Amino acid sequence: MEQERAVLEVKDLTVAYRIGERWLEAIRDINLSIFCGQIYGLVGESGSGKTTLAMSILNYLGQNGRILKGSIVFDGEEISQYPKEKMRSFWGSKIALVPQNPLSSLNPTLTVGEQVQEVLRLHLKMPEAAARKRVVELFEQVRLAEPQRVARSYPHQISGGMQQRVMIAMALAASPRLLLLDEPTTSLDVTTQASILDLIKELIQGQDMAVLYVTHNLGVVVELCHRVAVLYAGELVEDAPLEEIFRQPLHPYTFGLLKSVPKLGQNKKEQVLSSIPGQIPALAQRGSGCIFQSRCPIALDICAERPPLESIDAKRSSRCFRWQELLRGEIPLEKLFEAEGEALQASIPVQQKSEAAALDAQGIIVEFESHASLFESLARRSSRKVKAVKDVSIRIEAGDTLGLVGESGSGKTSLARAISGLNEPEAGSIRIYGLSAAPKLSKRNRDVLRRLQMVFQNPEEALNPFMTVGESLRRQLFVLQGIRGEEAQRLAEEMVKAVQLPLDVLNRRPNQLSGGEKQRIAIARAFITNPDVVIADEPVSSLDVSVQATILNLINRLQGNFNNGLLFISHNLAIVGYLADQIAVIYLGALMQLCRAVDLFKPPYHPYTEALLSAVPSVELGKKAQTIRLEGELPSPTERIEGCPFHSRCPRKIGEICERQAPPWRVDESTQKRIYCHYTLEELTELQSPILDVGL
Amino acid sequence: MVKYLLRRFGFLILTLLITSMVIFAATQLLPGDVARVILGREAGEAALQALREELGLNDPVPVQYGRWLVNFVRGDWGKSYSTKSEIRPLVIGRLRNSLMLAVVILVISVPVAIFLGVVAGLNENKWIDNVVSIASLAVVGLPEFVTGLVLIQIFAFRLRWFPANSSIRPTTSFLEALPMLILPALTATLVLLAYIARLTRAGVIEELKQQYVRTADLKGLPYRVVIFKHVLRNALIPTITVIAISMGWLISGLIVIENVFNYPGLGRLMVFAIDRRDLPLLQAVTMVAVLGFALSNLLADILYAILDPRIRLG
Amino acid sequence: MGFEVDVRHTSGSVDGQPPSTPTSTYIQLAGWTKVVLFIRALLSKPASALGLIIFVVFLFLALFGPFLAPYGVNEQIAADAGQPPSAKHWFGTDNLGRDVFSRVVLGAREILSLAGFGTAIAVLFGTTIGLASGYIGGWFDEILMRIFDGLLAMPLLLLALLLLGTLGPSKSSVLLVIIIVYTPIVSRVVRSVVLSVRQRGFIEAARLRGENLPYLLFREILPSVLPALAVEAALRFSYAIFLVASLGFLGVGVQPPSPDWGLMVREARNNVNQMPWAMYYPAAAIAVIVIGVNLLADGIKRVLLESK
Numbered sequence A: 001m002e003q004e005r006a007v008l009e010v011k012d013l014t015v016a017y018r019i020g021e022r023w024l025e026a027i028r029d030i031n032l033s034i035f036c037g038q039i040y041g042l043v044g045e046s047g048s049g050k051t052t053l054a055m056s057i058l059n060y061l062g063q064n065g066r067i068l069k070g071s072i073v074f075d076g077e078e079i080s081q082y083p084k085e086k087m088r089s090f091w092g093s094k095i096a097l098v099p100q101n102p103l104s105s106l107n108p109t110l111t112v113g114e115q116v117q118e119v120l121r122l123h124l125k126m127p128e129a130a131a132r133k134r135v136v137e138l139f140e141q142v143r144l145a146e147p148q149r150v151a152r153s154y155p156h157q158i159s160g161g162m163q164q165r166v167m168i169a170m171a172l173a174a175s176p177r178l179l180l181l182d183e184p185t186t187s188l189d190v191t192t193q194a195s196i197l198d199l200i201k202e203l204i205q206g207q208d209m210a211v212l213y214v215t216h217n218l219g220v221v222v223e224l225c226h227r228v229a230v231l232y233a234g235e236l237v238e239d240a241p242l243e244e245i246f247r248q249p250l251h252p253y254t255f256g257l258l259k260s261v262p263k264l265g266q267n268k269k270e271q272v273l274s275s276i277p278g279q280i281p282a283l284a285q286r287g288s289g290c291i292f293q294s295r296c297p298i299a300l301d302i303c304a305e306r307p308p309l310e311s312i313d314a315k316r317s318s319r320c321f322r323w324q325e326l327l328r329g330e331i332p333l334e335k336l337f338e339a340e341g342e343a344l345q346a347s348i349p350v351q352q353k354s355e356a357a358a359l360d361a362q363g364i365i366v367e368f369e370s371h372a373s374l375f376e377s378l379a380r381r382s383s384r385k386v387k388a389v390k391d392v393s394i395r396i397e398a399g400d401t402l403g404l405v406g407e408s409g410s411g412k413t414s415l416a417r418a419i420s421g422l423n424e425p426e427a428g429s430i431r432i433y434g435l436s437a438a439p440k441l442s443k444r445n446r447d448v449l450r451r452l453q454m455v456f457q458n459p460e461e462a463l464n465p466f467m468t469v470g471e472s473l474r475r476q477l478f479v480l481q482g483i484r485g486e487e488a489q490r491l492a493e494e495m496v497k498a499v500q501l502p503l504d505v506l507n508r509r510p511n512q513l514s515g516g517e518k519q520r521i522a523i524a525r526a527f528i529t530n531p532d533v534v535i536a537d538e539p540v541s542s543l544d545v546s547v548q549a550t551i552l553n554l555i556n557r558l559q560g561n562f563n564n565g566l567l568f569i570s571h572n573l574a575i576v577g578y579l580a581d582q583i584a585v586i587y588l589g590a591l592m593q594l595c596r597a598v599d600l601f602k603p604p605y606h607p608y609t610e611a612l613l614s615a616v617p618s619v620e621l622g623k624k625a626q627t628i629r630l631e632g633e634l635p636s637p638t639e640r641i642e643g644c645p646f647h648s649r650c651p652r653k654i655g656e657i658c659e660r661q662a663p664p665w666r667v668d669e670s671t672q673k674r675i676y677c678h679y680t681l682e683e684l685t686e687l688q689s690p691i692l693d694v695g696l
Numbered sequence B: 001m002v003k004y005l006l007r008r009f010g011f012l013i014l015t016l017l018i019t020s021m022v023i024f025a026a027t028q029l030l031p032g033d034v035a036r037v038i039l040g041r042e043a044g045e046a047a048l049q050a051l052r053e054e055l056g057l058n059d060p061v062p063v064q065y066g067r068w069l070v071n072f073v074r075g076d077w078g079k080s081y082s083t084k085s086e087i088r089p090l091v092i093g094r095l096r097n098s099l100m101l102a103v104v105i106l107v108i109s110v111p112v113a114i115f116l117g118v119v120a121g122l123n124e125n126k127w128i129d130n131v132v133s134i135a136s137l138a139v140v141g142l143p144e145f146v147t148g149l150v151l152i153q154i155f156a157f158r159l160r161w162f163p164a165n166s167s168i169r170p171t172t173s174f175l176e177a178l179p180m181l182i183l184p185a186l187t188a189t190l191v192l193l194a195y196i197a198r199l200t201r202a203g204v205i206e207e208l209k210q211q212y213v214r215t216a217d218l219k220g221l222p223y224r225v226v227i228f229k230h231v232l233r234n235a236l237i238p239t240i241t242v243i244a245i246s247m248g249w250l251i252s253g254l255i256v257i258e259n260v261f262n263y264p265g266l267g268r269l270m271v272f273a274i275d276r277r278d279l280p281l282l283q284a285v286t287m288v289a290v291l292g293f294a295l296s297n298l299l300a301d302i303l304y305a306i307l308d309p310r311i312r313l314g
Numbered sequence C: 001m002g003f004e005v006d007v008r009h010t011s012g013s014v015d016g017q018p019p020s021t022p023t024s025t026y027i028q029l030a031g032w033t034k035v036v037l038f039i040r041a042l043l044s045k046p047a048s049a050l051g052l053i054i055f056v057v058f059l060f061l062a063l064f065g066p067f068l069a070p071y072g073v074n075e076q077i078a079a080d081a082g083q084p085p086s087a088k089h090w091f092g093t094d095n096l097g098r099d100v101f102s103r104v105v106l107g108a109r110e111i112l113s114l115a116g117f118g119t120a121i122a123v124l125f126g127t128t129i130g131l132a133s134g135y136i137g138g139w140f141d142e143i144l145m146r147i148f149d150g151l152l153a154m155p156l157l158l159l160a161l162l163l164l165g166t167l168g169p170s171k172s173s174v175l176l177v178i179i180i181v182y183t184p185i186v187s188r189v190v191r192s193v194v195l196s197v198r199q200r201g202f203i204e205a206a207r208l209r210g211e212n213l214p215y216l217l218f219r220e221i222l223p224s225v226l227p228a229l230a231v232e233a234a235l236r237f238s239y240a241i242f243l244v245a246s247l248g249f250l251g252v253g254v255q256p257p258s259p260d261w262g263l264m265v266r267e268a269r270n271n272v273n274q275m276p277w278a279m280y281y282p283a284a285a286i287a288v289i290v291i292g293v294n295l296l297a298d299g300i301k302r303v304l305l306e307s308k
Helices: A050-057 A112-123 A128-141 A147-152 A160-172 A190-204 A218-224 A242-247 A252-259 A323-327 A333-347 A374-379 A412-420 A446-451 A469-481 A485-498 A503-507 A515-527 A545-562 A573-579 A607-615 A656-660 A681-687 B002-028 B034-039 B045-055 B061-074 B087-122 B127-141 B144-158 B174-208 B211-218 B223-260 B266-275 B279-307 C031-043 C046-068 C100-136 C138-152 C156-167 C171-197 C201-208 C213-250 C261-269 C277-305
Strands: A008-019 A022-034 A039-044 A065-074 A095-098 A178-182 A210-215 A227-232 A235-241 A359-369 A385-396 A401-405 A427-432 A435-437 A452-455 A533-537 A565-570 A582-587 A590-596 A665-668 A673-676
Touching: A008 A050, A022 A039, A022 A050, A022 A065, A022 A210, A022 A235, A039 A050, A039 A218, A050 A065, A050 A178, A050 A210, A095 A160, A095 B211, A112 A128, A112 A147, A112 A160, A128 A147, A128 A160, A160 A190, A190 A218, A190 A607, A210 A218, A218 A242, A227 A242, A227 A252, A235 A242, A235 A252, A252 A333, A252 A545, A359 A412, A385 A401, A385 A412, A385 A565, A385 A582, A385 A590, A401 A412, A401 A573, A412 A452, A412 A533, A412 A565, A435 A446, A446 A452, A446 A469, A452 A515, A452 C201, A469 A485, A469 A503, A469 A515, A485 A503, A485 A515, A515 A533, A515 A545, A515 C201, A545 A565, A545 A573, A565 A573, A582 A607, A590 A607, A665 A681, A673 A681, B002 B061, B002 B279, B002 C138, B002 C156, B034 B045, B061 B279, B087 B127, B087 B174, B087 B223, B087 B266, B087 B279, B127 B174, B127 C277, B144 B174, B144 B223, B144 C213, B144 C261, B144 C277, B174 B223, B211 B223, B223 B266, B223 B279, B223 C156, B223 C213, B266 B279, B266 C156, B279 C156, C031 C046, C031 C277, C046 C100, C046 C277, C100 C138, C100 C171, C100 C213, C100 C261, C100 C277, C138 C171, C156 C171, C156 C213, C171 C213, C201 C213, C213 C261, C213 C277, C261 C277
Parallel strands: A039 A210, A039 A227, A095 A178, A178 A210, A401 A565, A401 A582, A452 A533, A533 A565
Antiparallel strands: A008 A022, A008 A065, A227 A235, A359 A385, A359 A427, A427 A435, A582 A590, A590 A673, A665 A673
């Protein structure tokens, strides 16, 4: 394979964007070769320039983007200077793209069949009838149920997963030589992502084609790719075959990236996450030295100069002056990255259980009216109601973390908002250490309000942009506890130190902070009045991977110090599994499984939990006993579902009983694992095998 | 789609009801006595009382409103205070004239405006876009009477191509009226043209930023297919709404323009009604104009629903 | 061991591009730097620079008009009636012998104050109603919005004329009309921004600490509304000038002998062939100020809403 000519050869590519008056380099000196039959993973966080690289390869930069130097050779042809009109003969036929957001990438006013047909008619010169027939075949290949019907549908009529299948069919329609996949599963739920990945793997393996897979998700790379290139702040820092990069990364950034991510089955009790300090330098702040220098634990004086991308052997290369030491294992990177973590570990106190629960929410029901305009409520007395949360009860002990995990549309955020009072629940009781909290926020007094605080998902919107950080924190103290003046200032300073930020952030406004810093302040605001319960709704999901670990460690440590109950919500099983003591799995507004975090990965599982675990991209997929994939689509929220909420997609459905009768809660007395299923725990254990070999 | 249209229709009825209340309430705010307005200052108390009784002015306001609305819907629009004649034939005749003018305006301005808007939008920030943008911004800002007076000065007084006065008679046919329609139509066209072109341009620019345009490009489709089949298909659907909204501008503009050119349309009738404080006439004219505006909006909704699959099949 | 590295890019920077702040950066700066930067940004493009200059000139006329005008508003010099522009009467005189230049200069205060106060009050009412309606929602919001729909189902001039027909033409009627016509429009704009802002984390955090309604509306939400509000206010102001002039022209607005430009055009129309200057100078004044404020509004929009 190495002998033949590469399908794509990128040499010393530098691309810049015009920002105001200046041209700023978004990617620098990129070298990359992709051969036929190869799936090349390009990994990078946001701001790494990975999309810029993909768009440069397509020669499709916007008006403010320009290739400054370097070459892009496609099948022996230098294309980097071709004008747009010349590129049109490459696009779609020789180079194809599968983009990130399928819905916005499809024309809303044309049927999806027509949009795929266009490619066939244009590049394969197929007549209309043949093209129509071929579209149906293609749709069958991408596993679209009812391909004929789908072909006649408009994009808004089909689900996100189906839209992405259409995009894949469109990209493959003219059998391109080079396929670019730009985060094709990022906007999808984990179960849908799993089946799309299966499909991509099946379709492209053994094809006469080179593939560049762009992603921020290391797990996906592991599932799919032969080679991995790691991009950091516009530079390629490491490039190696998959196994080697995971076995022994030869750049400190790669190492940090791998270690800062909780692995499925890892828990905070065993190991503190390594975290990379700082953040990716902005475009304007990229100096002439090693790009990773400011965050690197092993930087030397020499790193003020820019290291070259050095070949280690025929197969791999690294942009680190100290790769030889790393190769010989002379640098204990693990220890260096964990320096902060170790101190942390010591400060985590042994959590004590008390009798009254920090949070006890019973029978929560949340309903939304689907249309509530004046006219319609007049026209129809009883408006349609959507049950977002159906009779859910949870309990969190002091110092404990309950991880609530579910896909989008599962009702996890609705539940959190109902408990916090932001949305008034239809029914249910909420108690904090036995003290009843009114369902309506305006009915809660200052004491109850102080006891329950929240951290929100999007750090960009978490802080009032017109107040300084100090004002935000002091306001919290004043309103909830009547603390003002010097005392408030002192507490605010202490809290800022606790979230590991310099004191001068108190005088700054949010637009002067990075996303991770904003989220730290949001966390500080939630904890500053020492609440009994903190609800964190996807607090790290909009942050970059290398920043996530810091935030997770921070939440963990603060909770340890204050000993409050934490409701941690996430769609990410590994993160929930890492941070939580107890785990609740939610589907369509109903709890499916409740158990200790340590028991989550051991059978028996609820069939939905089993599917979720199986869907998580994993390094050792081969060792999974079976792959479970969910069929069909998430039922519409307005649909009334009898029996078990999961029956329409359950791979282990027993039969009619699941459709008719609500399942019982099956309880394991020794571990307190609770599963909502018609199968008994014994039967499930019999049917299932461990999905992970976690050796617990 | 039926459900969507029914909902739009329901909204229309509801809005019209509220508007009719506004119109009725506004005309009831009048300080002073309607009967005295009609009969004059010297009228005796007995005569006033009799007239009040006849007009139902002694009934509670909601009853008066209900009676007025029912009568209006049945076609009984009452008698004018000032001309003492039936209102309906008067208003209908004037409506015909206004519609005649409106049709001429729309036929000229809509195609040209869309063309200019599309050209400007596709060439964002190039010279042609700058010319269209700045010119349209200037024209949109000018009050119609200023534009109208300038056009009169040029085309009527200097060049003597068209008459400055457009006071047609009720019996004048369309073709006979046409030369007199040109200047008023041109005045309104300038404003409307600029308005529609600006919004069309914004629509095209917005649409060009959408990701499906990238998809179409990256399929390798030729530029003209990308533009005509993909971009314009989506960019032009909203122009229907734009045109419907611009009907509001047109109606406002017509009121002024008709007064500039002494054109006997609804706008002049309205100013006449205000001058004479002729409330029934004012109510009727306003209701007709509002109805026209509402119907054009409904028409736009229907067209939109037919053309946009997201609504048609939503 | 499995790896799960998953980040949802719900926000944050576009790859390879600097992050953009969700709200305009100008308004977040403090004090005079903000004003200076704002004006500099307006001056950076010729169109908005021209708009700003025109506005400042007319504002100057409105403030110091009485010191600049050589004659009184209604000072009639019978001997000079119908004079063309000359050194004595720069813009000539009208049929009553009034100095057109003085009337145009003094009319600036008339029209700018009427449009300015009307807009200011409408913005004040509209903002309060829009904030409350958007944030509280529910029936309160529904009923208000339906009433506004009813009001706005009428083309603006139609509504204005309807109100003037009942109130009778006068300066205070015109003021009231501007307020009634523009309050619903402003409150709709404010409401739509509130709807997009109210689910943001910092508002919810404020609710979770039990802030009262006025604090939430005016301290937490209002600042985020300000950029859109400033743009809307500038636009409304330009339309208000437009409206005052149009009503004056139709003879249903400000009444004689006020030096309202629209009214001056109306009065001079009958003698346009004998003394065109009496009509064209006030008409030009209207055109220049309306276009100027329009350009300025467009510039404010560019700076506040479109700047990244």
